Amino acid sequence: MREIKRRDLLKATAGSATIGFVGLSAGQDGGETTTAGGQQTTTQAQADCDFSPMAENYPESGRTISYIVPFSQGGGTDTYARQILPQVGENLNVNFQIQNIPGSASLRGTGQLVQADSDGYTMGAFNPPSTPLSYLVFQPDYDLSQLKGVATYARTPYVLITQGDADVDSLEGVMSKYEAGDWQAIGGCQARGGLNHVTALVMQNEYGMQWENYVGYDGCAPAVQAVASGEVPATITTDVAAQGTVESDRAKVVAVLSSGGSGVFPEATPVTEQGFGNIDYIGQLTRSMWMPSGVSDGQVNKVSSAVQEALQSDPVQQWAEETGNIIEFSCPSTTDELLQQTLETLPEQVDIEKIREEATS
Numbered sequence: 001m002r003e004i005k006r007r008d009l010l011k012a013t014a015g016s017a018t019i020g021f022v023g024l025s026a027g028q029d030g031g032e033t034t035t036a037g038g039q040q041t042t043t044q045a046q047a048d049c050d051f052s053p054m055a056e057n058y059p060e061s062g063r064t065i066s067y068i069v070p071f072s073q074g075g076g077t078d079t080y081a082r083q084i085l086p087q088v089g090e091n092l093n094v095n096f097q098i099q100n101i102p103g104s105a106s107l108r109g110t111g112q113l114v115q116a117d118s119d120g121y122t123m124g125a126f127n128p129p130s131t132p133l134s135y136l137v138f139q140p141d142y143d144l145s146q147l148k149g150v151a152t153y154a155r156t157p158y159v160l161i162t163q164g165d166a167d168v169d170s171l172e173g174v175m176s177k178y179e180a181g182d183w184q185a186i187g188g189c190q191a192r193g194g195l196n197h198v199t200a201l202v203m204q205n206e207y208g209m210q211w212e213n214y215v216g217y218d219g220c221a222p223a224v225q226a227v228a229s230g231e232v233p234a235t236i237t238t239d240v241a242a243q244g245t246v247e248s249d250r251a252k253v254v255a256v257l258s259s260g261g262s263g264v265f266p267e268a269t270p271v272t273e274q275g276f277g278n279i280d281y282i283g284q285l286t287r288s289m290w291m292p293s294g295v296s297d298g299q300v301n302k303v304s305s306a307v308q309e310a311l312q313s314d315p316v317q318q319w320a321e322e323t324g325n326i327i328e329f330s331c332p333s334t335t336d337e338l339l340q341q342t343l344e345t346l347p348e349q350v351d352i353e354k355i356r357e358e359a360t361s
Contacts, residue, residue, distance in 0.1 A: 049331035051305045055298035058120055064095045068116075068124030070109025070131070071219030072102045075189070076156055076238035077125050078221070080287060083319050084153065087310035092303070102218030105134035105194035114142045118294025123150060123303065127285040128342040130195040136346055137193040137356050145343055146293040148300050149335025151307045154287040155326045157258035158199065159268060161227055161242050162234045164249040171207070171255040171274050174234055178210040187223045187235030191216035193359025196223075196236040198350065199257065199282045201358065207276050227251050238285065239264040240325050257283030263324030281349065288335050297332075304332050 059065065067085060069078050078100060085096040101109030109124065110131055116122035135144045160171065168174050177183040188196025192214060203209045215232050217223040220241035226232045228250040239262040245251045246265070253268040259278050261270050272278050289307065291300055308329050310316060320327045330338075346352070 047308065047329050047331050047334075049304065049308070049333075051301040053298040054301045054305065055120075055296060058299050058302055059092055059094050061093045062095070063121060064097050065089075065092075065120075066116075066122045067096050067098050068109050068113045068122065069098055069100050070102060070106040070113075070124065070126055071100065071189070072217075072221045073100045074221030074241070075219040076240040076285075077127065077287065078219075079240055080154055080325070081125060084307070084310050084316055087313045087316055088303070088306045091306035091309050104140075105138065105190040105216070106131045106219075107134050107138060107140050110135075110144065111140055111142050113290060114144065114147060114292065116292045118292045120291070120295050120299040120303075123289060123291045125287065125289050127156070127287045128338055129282070129346060130190065130285055132339065132342040133198065133346055133350075133355075134190060134194045136343070136352050137359060145340065147290040147339065148293060148295055149332050149337075149339060150289040150291055150300055151304045151332065152286050152288045152328065152330040152335050152338065153307060153311060155284060155328050156238045156240060156287060157256055157260065157262050157284045158196070158236055158282075159239050159242060159253045159257060159262060159265065160234060160236055160255045161224065161246065161251045161253050163227055163230060164246075164252050166233065166252070168254060169252075170269070171271055171276060174254055175207065175209050177233065178212075183233040184211065185213040185215050185232045186211040187215045187217060187226050187232040187237075189217060189220040189223045189235075189237055189241070191218075191359075193355055195282055197359065198355055199236055199279065201355075202279055202282065206279075207271075224251065240323070243323065260284070263326055266324065286338060288338065290335075300332050 067081060069081055071077050081098055089096045101112055106126055110126050113124040162168055168177060186200050188200060190196050194216060197214050197216060200214050204211060220237040223235045223237050224242050224245050227235045228245050242251060243264050246253060253265045255274060256262045256268050256270040257279060259270050259272040259280050262268055311327050311329050
């Protein structure tokens with residue numbers, strides 16, 4: 001692969017590399033947090049939101065709301081949805097039907113969400129800065145910025161995993177495998193040009209990881225399975241998507257790509273504690289829910305209030321506590337600001353043209 005210097009990809013200093021997380025901590029929104037395995041885990045998904053106006057006759061009792069997940073079943077976004085939505089549905093007296101629509105670095109399903117009817121019965125999820133980066137790189141024929149934010153509901157770090165029986169236990173060990181030529185490929189949850197591809201490029205050029213081929217998948221679930229089956233020796237994935245495979249010893253975590261570590265894998269060591277630079281701006285996600293642009297503010301507020309209540313429910317809180325997954329709620333206005341900020345700031349931090357060139361070469 002043609003060498004790409006880090007300065008060709010990145011435009012910002014590490015000090016500004018906090019995209020997607022400004023103003024979204026649970027503490028700022030009024031939530032109570034406790035430390036669990038070095039992570040801040042929300043115990044009450046509280047935020048001081050103004051939910052007025054709120055639609056009175058929406059949704060119709062017993063109706064079904066389609067929920068688009070632009071990734072494969074079994075990944076982190078899908079897992080969170082299957083934990084949270086039953087409680088949201090109970091609060092609203094509706095059913096949720098999850099539609100997994102993977103492809104095109106999450107842009108296929110997201111495009112269907114953008115172009116869906118604005119009757120309030122379609123919503124979906126994607127996670128800045130991942131999908132916004134894919135959107136800027138591949139330039140689909142729809143306007144992502146027109147979506148309405150419903151809520152952010154979680155924060156998730158990326159991890160680097162290898163096969164469970166691999167004779168490496170650190171990022172340095174992984175790098176030695178690539179350097180020796182024993183390993184050639186590295187996997188990720190998105191196609192070339194997506195966030196994990198950029199992460200792999202940064203690790204190649206900043207850390208000196210000498211992988212030769214990036215293999216992108218339609219979500220983290222197939223990326224994890226590719227490691228477990230031996231299709232690729234290592235992959236970048238979210239911690240929640242890797243949990244079951246790691247617990248079954250078919251894979252193991254060698255590094256957390258967020259300096260804050262992982263609540264799911266509290267014993268796993270962040271890259272920053274292994275002697276490598278901070279890459280938080282591409283090493284973690286803010287999980288978010290969205291509705292089409294024509295949906296009324298009253299409908300958005302009604303759903304957002306139900307999401308907040310669901311995150312406070314005993315089943316969701318117990319799941320978060322047992323698994324280490326971080327639950328954090330923020331209001332529709334903050335979610336809107338997150339998307340706009342991400343779309344504005346990413347081109348200042350990374351060279352979109354260079355990434356597009358690398359993705360299509």
